Amino acid sequence: FLSLAGCSLGESEYLGGDLWAVNHTSAAINHFSVNGYGGGNASPYGYGGGACCVMLPREWRPGLMMKVEWETDPNPDARLPPLGTDEYSAAYAKHAANYQQHITxxxxxxxxxxxxxxxxxxxxxxxxxxxxxxWGYGSPKNPIKEPLEMKEPAVCPE
Known part of the structure; x- marks a missing residue:
C-alpha cells in the first residue's frame, strides 16, 4: 500500500492541447515542433499536425515565447523512381539534400x-x-485571416 501523505495532488501548472499546422505555402512541411513537442507534416496549402499534445502554462503571461522548428521540402511534387529500386536511393538522397531547416x-x-x-x-x-x-482556421472567430494559398514574394522583408 502506497501512502500519498505529504504529496500535493493539486492542479498542474500546465495545460495540454492538440498541436495543429496550417501551411499557407507551396512547400511541404515534413515535420515541425513547438518547444520540443512534435507535430506531424502538413501538405502544401494544407493542414497537418494533429499530434497530441503540446503543453502550455496554465496561466498566460506577457512575454511567453514559443520556439518553432520545422523542415520544408521546396519541391514536394518531385517524381522519384519506384521505392525499393537502386535508382530510388540515389534520387531520394539528391531530393532530400534540398530540404531546408528553419527555427524561430x-x-x-x-x-x-x-x-x-x-x-x-x-x-x-x-x-x-x-x-x-x-475555433479552427476558416472560422470567422479564428484570429488568423491570411488566405490559405499565399505566394512567396520575389523578395522577403527583412
Whole structure:
C-alpha cells in the first residue's frame, strides 16, 4: 500500500492541447515542433499536425515565447523512381539534400482558461503565427485571416 501523505495532488501548472499546422505555402512541411513537442507534416496549402499534445502554462503571461522548428521540402511534387529500386536511393538522397531547416521564436498570444489546441500557421518568407483560439482556421472567430494559398514574394522583408 502506497501512502500519498505529504504529496500535493493539486492542479498542474500546465495545460495540454492538440498541436495543429496550417501551411499557407507551396512547400511541404515534413515535420515541425513547438518547444520540443512534435507535430506531424502538413501538405502544401494544407493542414497537418494533429499530434497530441503540446503543453502550455496554465496561466498566460506577457512575454511567453514559443520556439518553432520545422523542415520544408521546396519541391514536394518531385517524381522519384519506384521505392525499393537502386535508382530510388540515389534520387531520394539528391531530393532530400534540398530540404531546408528553419527555427524561430514566436510570441504566444493570450488565452483564457482552458486550452483547445495550439495552431501553427506557416506563412511565406518563413514567418510563423500562432493561435490558441478554439475555433479552427476558416472560422470567422479564428484570429488568423491570411488566405490559405499565399505566394512567396520575389523578395522577403527583412
Amino acid at each position: 521564436s514566436v510570441p504566444l498570444p493570450p488565452y483564457e482558461q482552458g486550452l483547445c489546441a495550439l495552431e501553427v500557421h506557416f506563412l511565406p518568407c518563413h514567418q510563423v503565427k500562432l493561435t490558441t483560439a478554439c
